[in-house]
Amino acid sequence: MKRRNFLQTAALSGVIPLCTGGSSNPTLPTGQTPALSASEQEAIAIALGKKGTYNEAQAVYTVPLPRNDLKVSIKGEPVPIPFGFSGWVAFKKTLDGKQTVMMSDTVLLQAEVNPLIDATHAAGLEISAIHNHFFYEEPRIFYMHLHGMGDTTTLARSYAQAIRETRLFPANQPAPGTPTVTGKELFDLAALDELVKYKGVVNGPTYRYTVGREDRQITAMGTDMTAAIGLNSWASFAGKQDAAHIAGDIAMLEGEVNAVVKVLRAHQLEVVALHHHMLGDQPRTVFLHYYGRGPALNLAKGFRAALDQLGKNGGMKH
Numbered sequence: 001m002k003r004r005n006f007l008q009t010a011a012l013s014g015v016i017p018l019c020t021g022g023s024s025n026p027t028l029p030t031g032q033t034p035a036l037s038a039s040e041q042e043a044i045a046i047a048l049g050k051k052g053t054y055n056e057a058q059a060v061y062t063v064p065l066p067r068n069d070l071k072v073s074i075k076g077e078p079v080p081i082p083f084g085f086s087g088w089v090a091f092k093k094t095l096d097g098k099q100t101v102m103m104s105d106t107v108l109l110q111a112e113v114n115p116l117i118d119a120t121h122a123a124g125l126e127i128s129a130i131h132n133h134f135f136y137e138e139p140r141i142f143y144m145h146l147h148g149m150g151d152t153t154t155l156a157r158s159y160a161q162a163i164r165e166t167r168l169f170p171a172n173q174p175a176p177g178t179p180t181v182t183g184k185e186l187f188d189l190a191a192l193d194e195l196v197k198y199k200g201v202v203n204g205p206t207y208r209y210t211v212g213r214e215d216r217q218i219t220a221m222g223t224d225m226t227a228a229i230g231l232n233s234w235a236s237f238a239g240k241q242d243a244a245h246i247a248g249d250i251a252m253l254e255g256e257v258n259a260v261v262k263v264l265r266a267h268q269l270e271v272v273a274l275h276h277h278m279l280g281d282q283p284r285t286v287f288l289h290y291y292g293r294g295p296a297l298n299l300a301k302g303f304r305a306a307l308d309q310l311g312k313n314g315g316m317k318h
Contacts (some may be wrong), residue, residue, distance in 0.1 A: 033059040033224050034097035040152040044091055047156035050170035060228035062090040065168050067107045068176045074245065074291070077135045079177070082203040083238040084133060084247045085141065087168060089159060090229045091152060094222040100152040101223040102159055103230050105277070106144045106168055113142055116166060118144050123162040128300030131275045133289045134247065145230075145277050149221050172226035176204070183207035186240045187296055195300045196235070196307075208236045209303070213251055213285075220281040230277060231285065233310070235303040237296055246299035250288045250306050256285050259309040264290050 036054065041061050045051045052063035066086035066304030070249065071080055077118075089104035108116060117127055119169075125148040133143055148155055163169045183189070183202040192207065193199050196306055200209045211234065225231035231232070235248035250260050273289040292299050 027252055033095055034093045035059050036061050036093060036100070036152065040091075040100070043153040044156040047153070047160040048089070048147060048170055055228040058092070058226040058228040059225065060090050060092045062088055062228060063170075064088050065104075065106065065163075065170070066173070066176065067167065068140075068174050069167050070107075070109075070139070072141065073138050074134060075293075076138075077245075079238050079245060080179075080205045082206045082208075083236050083245065087143075087280065089146075091156070092223055092226075092229050094149075095219070095224055099149050099222070100155055101146045101221045101229075102146075102155050103278070104146040104159065106146065106163070106231065108142050108144055108168075110140050110142060112166060113144060116144060116162070116168075119165065120162045123158040124148065125158055125162055126279075128273060128279045129277050132273050133249075134291060135270065135272045147221070147278070151263075179204045181205060183237065187237055187244070188241050191297060192237070192291060194299050195297060196304050200237075206236050206238050208234060209248075210234045211307060213310070216253070216283070218281055218283060220278045225278070225281065225285075233307060235300070237299070239293075239296075241296045244294065244296040244299055245301065246290075246292045246296075248290055250290070250310070252286050252288060252310065254284055254286055256309055257288070260288055260306050263305045263309055264288075264302055267305055268292065268294070269297070269299070269302045 029078060041054055044061055048063050050063055052061050054061045064086055065088055066081050067079055072085055085107050087105050087107040091100055093100055098208045120127055125146055127144060128147050129145040131143055135155050148158060182204060183206050186205060187207050197208055198209050198211055200207045200294045210227055210232050212232050218231055231251055233250045235246055252260055264271055269290045269292040271288060272291050275287055277287050
C-alpha cells in the first residue's frame with residue numbers, strides 16, 4: 001500500500017499511524033492514567049467477541065489470544081501453550097486521556113506473518129516488531145507486535161478487522177483443554193516465591209511470574225507503559241519441580257543489557273533473542289528472551305539474578 005493511501009485509510013478509520021521513528025521526547029502530563037469506561041471495555045469485548053479483564057490499578061484492558069490450535073515441542077519434548085504461546089491485545093488511555101493506545105503481541109506460524117502484516121496495514125494499524133522467542137521449537141513460531149492509537153471503539157474494530165481471518169481471532173480458536181494436573185501440583189510454589197521474591201500465577205500446568213519496571217516511568221505513544229500493557233520481565237515454568245523448563249523475557253534499559261546477558265549465562269540459561277518490542281519508547285527499552293532446563297529452583301535463581309541487574313542501585317526489589 002502506498003504511504004498516501006495508507007494515511008487516507010487510517011484517517012477515515014479514525015486510527016492514527018504513529019510514525020514514531022524520531023527520538024524526540026515531548027513533555028508528558030503527569031499523574032494517573034485516566035480509566036477506560038465500562039462502555040469502552042464493552043466495545044472492545046464486542047469487537048473481538050471475547051471478554052477480557054480490566055486491571056484497574058494500571059488502567060489496562062487485556063484480552064488473551066492463546067494459540068490453542070497449536071501443538072508445540074522444544075527439543076522434541078511437548079510443552080503447554082501457556083508456557084509461552086499465548087498472545088494478547090491490550091488497551092490503555094494516553095496520559096492526557098485524549099486517545100487510547102492499543103498494543104498486541106501475536107503468536108504466528110512462519111506462513112502467517114506476512115499476511116497479517118498486510119491485514120494490519122489495511123486496518124490502519126502498525127507493526128512495531130517481528131522476532132523469535134525460542135530456539136529448537138517445532139513448529140517454528142514468530143511473534144509480531146502490533147500497535148495503534150485512536151478512539152477506543154474504532155481502534156478495537158480495526159484490530160478485529162486485522163486478525164479476523166487468522167487463527168488469532170477468538171472465534172477461530174478451539175477451546176483450551178482441561179489440564180489433568182496444574183502448576184500448583186507440579187511445583188513447590190512457596191519455595192519458588194521465596195527465591196524470586198514475587199508471587200506467581202498458576203496458568204494450567206504452568207507457573208508464571210510477571211514483574212513490572214516500577215523503578216522507572218517508560219512512555220510510548222503518550223502512554224505510561226506498565227506491566228499489564230507489555231512492559232515487564234517474566235518467567236514461565238513448565239514440566240515439574242525437579243525437571244523443569246523455564247522461558248521468559250527481561251525488560252532492560254540499554255545500559256543493563258550486557259550485565260543481564262552475563263548473569264543469565266552464569267546460571268546456564270540460554271539467551272535466545274535480543275530485540276525491541278515498541279517504537280518511540282522513552283527511555284529506550286530492550287527485551288531479552290531466555291530458555292533453560294533443570295531443577296525449578298536452579299532456574300528460578302537465574303531469573304532472580306537477572307532481576308537484580310535492573311533498576312536503581314543495581315537491583316529490582318520487591
